[in-house]
Amino acid sequence: MNTNQWMRRAALATLIAGMGTAHGQVTNRTDTEFLNRDxxxxxxxxxxxxxxxAAPNSPNGSLMDPFRNNYGEVCVYCHTPHGANASVQLPLWNRTIKAGTTYQTYDQLGTSTITQSISRPGVNSLSCLSCHDGTTAVDSIINMPGSGGYSAAMQTTNDDGVINAFLATWGPGVGDTFEHMKLNESTGSGSCLSCHSPDGIAAAQNFTVFAIGTDLRNDHPVGITFPTTNPDFNVTNGTTPRGDAFFDLDGDNRMDKNEVRLYDTGDGPEVECASCHDPHGVASGGAGTNFNPTFLRVSNVGSGLCMTCHVK
Ligand code: HEC
Ligand code: HEC
Ligand code: HEC
Ligand code: HEC
Ligand code: HEC
Incomplete structure (x- = not known):
């Protein structure tokens, strides 16, 4: 980031901080302005x-505009109707994803009890990690609305020397932004956490826990095979033609969004991020009800999600 950008951000952050209630100590908000339903x-x-x-240009909407491109469409940050990333088995995927080797995995923690083999995180985890590992700007997409798509000339290198795909030609006045921020990064300055953390500003919600990073040793294992003959685990009762396995709650033989699933992308049915989470949200009690918190497929009240797989 250049000095000019720093000054603009500092000025904006001061302005926003003034809206908060902090008197010296910064205490981030934990509430949300989103309804989390429908x-x-x-x-x-x-x-x-x-x-x-929401009211015209809800306050957070306008606040965010300097920090990521506002494409004015909800789906486009992840999907595109044409010109999608065909190198991955994901629906019309509009983002790049990294190699599974980018990540430190749970097996590297070395617990004595783990029985299943861990391959690398599969695409149904790499999709989430394309934002949540904090190494790629959240607005870094392959096909921007109305654009001719991506060309190598649009790649840029950010202030950490990391390729920040596709955004070089976007700058103030062009893509409506002067900074393409990432959810987190250990060094450098282009992180959403510069406001959204206890070190940030009081008016912003604390997003520290959402920035998973590239070290997955402290997260539930992903890219791990699901045991089929182990009394410590429930047995799935649904399969897809591809070989995915799932807990079919309504017996319709279809992998519904409220059903926990194991993805088979070549190594047999495995746990991935999207086994437990649906990034679009899942109604907790039928149409029109609030979504399960944190995009969970099954509510984890009473450890319901955990007990879908584990017999404990
Ligand atoms: C300059 C400080 C600042 C930066 C940088 C910033 N935000 Fe925010 N953000 C805020 C503030 C302040 C709010 C609360 C606004 C309100 O309550 O109207 C907010 C609200 C939000 C919300 C709504 C939260 C909710 O649940 O209601 C989201 C989501 C969000 N920001 C995402 C991001 C992302 C993603 C980035 C990085 C691309 C980012 N923010 C960068 C200050 C910032
Ligand atoms: C934050 C990223 C993100 C956004 C935004 C998003 N999706 Fe998705 N979508 C995903 C991911 C990831 C998957 C694959 C889930 C999996 O691994 O099974 C997916 C899968 C799908 C599927 C396949 C069926 C399913 O539910 O898995 C459809 C259809 C879909 N999305 C439509 C949409 C539409 C329409 C929008 C906009 C209203 C949208 N998505 C917005 C991330 C997103
Ligand atoms: C296009 C970028 C992007 C992708 C892809 C993405 N997320 Fe997110 N996610 C965000 C942002 C931005 C937030 C808001 C909080 C923040 O800024 O850190 C968020 C928030 C969340 C939250 C907290 C929700 C809440 O209401 O408190 C969960 C859980 C989550 N994401 C899970 C996932 C999972 C699982 C996937 C993959 C299936 C995924 N995300 C894919 C950008 C993304
Ligand atoms: C075995 C099920 C499971 C898997 C696999 C899983 N999650 Fe979660 N995730 C959860 C549960 C349960 C919560 C809610 C935790 C809480 O509220 O304390 C959660 C919470 C989150 C949150 C919100 C922050 C937090 O810590 O509460 C994010 C972001 C998230 N998950 C992303 C991911 C990503 C990315 C992956 C893949 C690398 C992943 N999850 C894999 C079950 C899972
Ligand atoms: C989609 C199925 C699934 C769900 C849901 C699930 N797990 Fe797991 N979990 C697994 C599998 C498979 C393993 C690997 C077991 C092994 O290697 O013996 C595992 C491993 C673990 C381990 C590590 C065991 C070790 O020996 O190191 C813990 C702890 C754990 N899960 C806790 C939870 C909790 C807590 C929840 C709920 C938030 C949960 N799991 C939800 C499938 C699941």
Missing amino acids: SIAFTRHNLTQRQPG
Whole structure:
């Protein structure tokens, strides 16, 4: 980031901090302005940050504009109808994903009890990690609305020397932004946590825990095979033609969004991020009800999610 950008951010941050209640000590907010129901448009995964029906340009929407491109569409941060990333088995995927070798995995922790083999995180985890590992800007997509798509000339290198794909030609006045921030990064300055953390500003919610990083040793294992003959685990009762396995709650033989699933992308059915989470949100009690918190497929009240797989 150049000095000019720093000054603009510092000025904005001071302005916003003045809106908060902090007197010296910074205490971040934990509440949300999203309804968390009906559609992804009413969740934090709406990266336009403008909840439909909210007051014109809801305050957080305008605040975010200098820090990521506002494409004005909800789906485009992850999907594109044409020109999608066909190198990955994900629906019309509009982002790059990294090699599984980028990550430190749970087996490297070396617990004595683990029985299953861990391959690398599969695509149904790499999709999430394309934002949540904090190494790629959240607005870094392959096909921008109305654009001719991506060309190598659009790649840029950020202040950490990391390729920050596709955004070189975007700058103030062009892509509506002067900074393409990442959820987190250990060095450098282009992180959403510069406001959204206890070191940030009081008016912003604390997002520290959402920035998973590249070290997955402290996260539930992913890319791990699911045991089929182990009394410590429940037995799945649904399969897809591809070989994915799932807990079919309604017996319709279809992998519904509220059903925990194990993805088979070549190594047999495995646990991935999307085994437990649906990034679009899942109604807790039928249409129109609030989504399960944190995009979970099954509510974890009473450890319901854990007990879907584990017999404990
Ligand atoms: C300059 C400080 C600042 C930066 C940088 C910043 N934000 Fe924010 N953000 C805020 C503030 C302040 C709010 C609360 C606004 C309000 O309550 O109206 C907010 C609100 C949000 C919300 C809504 C939270 C909720 O649940 O209601 C999301 C999501 C969000 N920001 C995402 C991001 C992302 C993603 C980035 C990086 C691309 C980012 N922010 C960078 C200050 C910032
Ligand atoms: C934050 C990223 C993100 C956004 C935004 C998003 N999706 Fe998705 N979507 C995903 C991921 C990741 C998957 C694959 C889930 C998996 O691994 O099974 C997916 C899968 C899908 C699928 C396949 C069926 C399913 O539910 O898994 C459809 C259809 C879909 N998305 C439509 C949409 C539409 C329409 C929008 C906009 C209203 C949208 N998505 C917004 C991330 C996103
Ligand atoms: C396009 C970028 C992007 C992708 C892809 C993405 N997320 Fe997120 N996610 C965000 C942002 C931005 C937030 C808001 C909080 C923040 O800024 O850190 C968020 C928040 C969350 C939260 C907290 C929700 C809440 O209401 O408190 C969860 C859980 C989550 N994401 C899980 C996932 C999972 C699982 C996947 C993959 C299936 C995924 N995300 C894919 C950008 C993304
Ligand atoms: C075995 C199920 C499971 C898997 C696999 C899983 N999660 Fe979660 N995740 C959860 C549960 C349960 C919570 C809620 C934790 C809480 O509220 O304390 C959660 C919370 C989160 C949150 C919100 C922050 C927090 O710590 O509460 C994010 C972001 C998230 N998960 C992302 C991911 C990503 C990215 C992956 C893949 C690398 C992943 N999850 C894999 C079950 C899972
Ligand atoms: C989708 C199925 C699934 C769900 C849901 C699930 N797990 Fe797991 N979990 C597994 C598998 C498979 C393993 C690997 C077991 C092994 O290697 O013996 C595992 C491993 C673990 C381990 C590590 C065991 C070790 O020996 O190091 C713990 C702890 C754990 N899970 C806790 C939880 C908790 C807590 C939840 C709920 C938040 C949960 N799991 C939800 C499938 C699941």
